[in-house]
Amino acid sequence: MVASTLLAGLDVPRAVAAEARPEVTIPNFWDPKRRVERPPAGAVQAIRFVTTDDYPPFNFLDTTGHLTGFNIDLARAICAELAIPCTIQARPWSDLAAAVENKNADAIIAGIAITADARAKLDFSDVYLRSPARFVVRRGAAPPDITPAGLTGRTVAVVERTAHAAYLAAFFPKAVAKAYPNADAARAALKAGEAEALFGDGVQSSFWLQSEAAGNCCAFAGGAYLEPHFFGNGMAIAVPPDAGDLRRALNAAMESIHDKGVYAELYLRYFPVSLY
Numbered sequence: 001m002v003a004s005t006l007l008a009g010l011d012v013p014r015a016v017a018a019e020a021r022p023e024v025t026i027p028n029f030w031d032p033k034r035r036v037e038r039p040p041a042g043a044v045q046a047i048r049f050v051t052t053d054d055y056p057p058f059n060f061l062d063t064t065g066h067l068t069g070f071n072i073d074l075a076r077a078i079c080a081e082l083a084i085p086c087t088i089q090a091r092p093w094s095d096l097a098a099a100v101e102n103k104n105a106d107a108i109i110a111g112i113a114i115t116a117d118a119r120a121k122l123d124f125s126d127v128y129l130r131s132p133a134r135f136v137v138r139r140g141a142a143p144p145d146i147t148p149a150g151l152t153g154r155t156v157a158v159v160e161r162t163a164h165a166a167y168l169a170a171f172f173p174k175a176v177a178k179a180y181p182n183a184d185a186a187r188a189a190l191k192a193g194e195a196e197a198l199f200g201d202g203v204q205s206s207f208w209l210q211s212e213a214a215g216n217c218c219a220f221a222g223g224a225y226l227e228p229h230f231f232g233n234g235m236a237i238a239v240p241p242d243a244g245d246l247r248r249a250l251n252a253a254m255e256s257i258h259d260k261g262v263y264a265e266l267y268l269r270y271f272p273v274s275l276y
Helices: 002-009 070-082 093-101 163-171 183-192 202-209 244-259 262-270
Strands: 047-051 059-061 086-090 133-138 155-159 176-180 197-201 218-225
Touching (some): 070 244, 070 262, 133 163, 133 183, 133 202, 155 163, 155 183, 183 197, 183 202, 197 202, 202 218, 244 262
Parallel strands (some): 047 086, 155 176, 155 197
Antiparallel strands (some): 133 197, 133 218
């Protein structure tokens, strides 16, 4: 994966604040009119998080073998905000839900999809990140207008049989979709000029744009597309269905982290080319 080859060179120091990067859009998934009440003191005394170690830039092993990533740092920030001890353990993906169900863990921070099937066994915190779909175009060329009319007759690279291909067909029907077997092939086509734009996952595209493989060829164009029907409901922390105090504590902590600018620092550290 492109992300795994780039992470060593993408660290943003904690001292960097959102104000220092005005070109970066920091997402906000918290309603400023809503204030989450924290549970009574002592209701949540510690949190045992489980995750995986193979999903960069969210949770992965760094070059020294330590567990790190956006999810890991977010979990640590939550525990610092709540002033409680926490552990974060990496397990195989197939073991995560069972660890919570068997009370061997309290929460999963690993990007479990928020679906009806998942909700039958788990509850979820507020969403803390969503992976948008984005258009990418070549630098230097006259960029197409990223609208259904503006992309009429324009060649757009997309990975075949994906949600991005389905969305492109549904909402940009007059674009000339050029399907490729994988994201690497679609990106290579854009760079080589075989397509005038690329439509795909914003996280993957963000890291590719910073890579040597891209060679500063391209940039995001237009806005972010977040339709849940196509691209999911976003990332949240999974907890047991009866863990109301824990869920409220997580939500209150994440809201506070965002208000204090800590979330922005974490976002800039892992996504210096903004997804939005």
